[in-house]
Amino acid sequence: MSGYKNFAVAGAGTLGIYIIDELLKEKATGKVEKVVVLTRSAAGNDALTAKGAVPIVVDYDSPSSLQSALQGIDAVISTLGGAALAVQEPLGDAAKAAGVKLFVPSEYGGDTTGRTEGLFGIKNAQRLRLGQIGLPWAIFVTGPFADWIWYQSYFGYDLANGKIEVGGAGNGVTSWTSRTDIARYLVYALTSLSESTLHNHVFKIEGERTTVNAALKGYEARTGKKLDITYVPIEEVQERLRKDPTDFKSFLALVFETDGTNGPKEEMNVEWPEFNPQTVVEAMVTYKP
Ligand SMILES: NC(=O)c1ccc[n+]([C@@H]2O[C@H](COP(=O)([O-])OP(=O)(O)OC[C@H]3O[C@@H](n4cnc5c(N)ncnc54)[C@H](OP(=O)(O)O)[C@@H]3O)[C@@H](O)[C@H]2O)c1
Structure with missing residues (x-):
């Protein structure tokens, strides 16, 4: 097992809320200790707090704000929207400085490996940058959200x-993979798999x-x-x-x-055969x- 128990999710949006909910389910079982949610706004966080998450207002332009929010966090899960991917760079730097062990960049679509243009190119560049700063990453290739x-x-x-x-x-x-299933797979992986499986790994999942x-x-x-x-x-x-x-x-x-x-069928869901x-x-x- 990775032993990861403390998580920060950046951006409680279209996908993020599903991942937060899944982490909170595991918090209720004791498998997860802390679920921090990074947000730019103090307003509208009551529902997250009521469910057991810890919203922290951050300024993505302030390294100290990010580092302080990430104290004690094992893994950062970025679910920032496509227009906000640039802030993953300072977030990655802050995560490294705060001693975070794994960064999950905001991917959740097609495989961006080797892409250099458009949204996919930006996502690939972000992953390469995490490698450069020495922060292990894991990405989740999911295809389109099957529900949304x-x-x-x-x-x-x-x-x-x-x-x-x-x-x-x-x-x-x-x-195609639904948001519920992306959240289930990601949380299973981060809480149950060894670091040697998680680090710098491309998870190909498919509903x-x-x-x-x-x-x-x-x-x-x-x-x-x-x-x-x-x-x-x-x-x-x-x-x-x-x-x-x-x-x-x-x-x-x-x-x-x-x-x-997302590739040959035999490469799908291999880390969790019981995915269902x-x-x-x-x-x-x-x-x-
Ligand atoms: N495969 C698919 O079908 C599919 C569909 C949709 C999205 N995606 C991918 O999934 C990932 C997450 O997308 P999403 O649609 O869930 O995201 P989203 O709902 O658009 O945004 C998520 C959160 O990002 C934060 N945010 C937005 N703009 C920001 C900015 N300029 N600076 C900092 N934070 C900002 C906001 O949180 P706060 O306001 O609380 O700070 C927002 O709630 C992306 O990589 C996207 O490309 C894939």
Whole structure:
């Protein structure tokens, strides 16, 4: 076992709240001692405190503020949003100075290894930087959030209103993992695995690998609801991306249509064979906004 018992989560957002909840479940069993939540704001933290977390207001521009918040912390789990990744650099420096043993950078998507451009490039660079400052890291490659993504209309997926726009034919295979399962896997890993397994390790996790069409069909069968699905030819998706390389909706559609998997199936979930994740359809119907 790693022996990690004291955790700091940076950013209680879309994913962070699930990881905090899972850590607090383990706190109730005695496996975890302390769950600190780093936040920029003193307001709105009552619910976290009531559940047993310790919110600490930090200034990401102040090394002493970060170092003081990280005293006694074994592992920092960053769940900062995509627009906030730059603050992981000072956070990593402060973690090293405070004696933190492991840093989990904010990844939780496709494998960024070797990427140099866009959001994936930034994430990879952050991981390399952690190595440079001598802080062991672990990253979690999860694929798209199997519960959340279907309710994001700006990606073309508007399950709440029964309207879906698929980029391409919808038959490419993708690895999907729900936020509940990402949190379960991450907390299992950090509290149960040895440091030699955790340090500088890429965890590839997968709730289910399936196609967009199969997921939508499964949702219709499960709920009895008929979805209004339109298809955008893949050539048009490619053209949109050529015109605007920052068009994340088209980028995602292209990934899902070509290869959205996290790698060969035998490389998935290997550190926790008893994982037993939700299917994509289960994740779709249990989504909480
Ligand atoms: N695979 C997928 O489908 C998928 C989907 C969504 C996200 N992701 C990835 O998951 C990770 C977490 O994303 P998320 O959507 O959960 O994050 P989020 O909800 O956008 O943000 C998380 C927290 O980051 C803090 N934050 C925001 N802006 C900040 C700033 N400028 N400086 C410092 N802190 C800031 C906020 O906490 P405070 O206000 O309390 O400080 C916020 O609650 C990211 O790496 C993202 O790319 C993956």
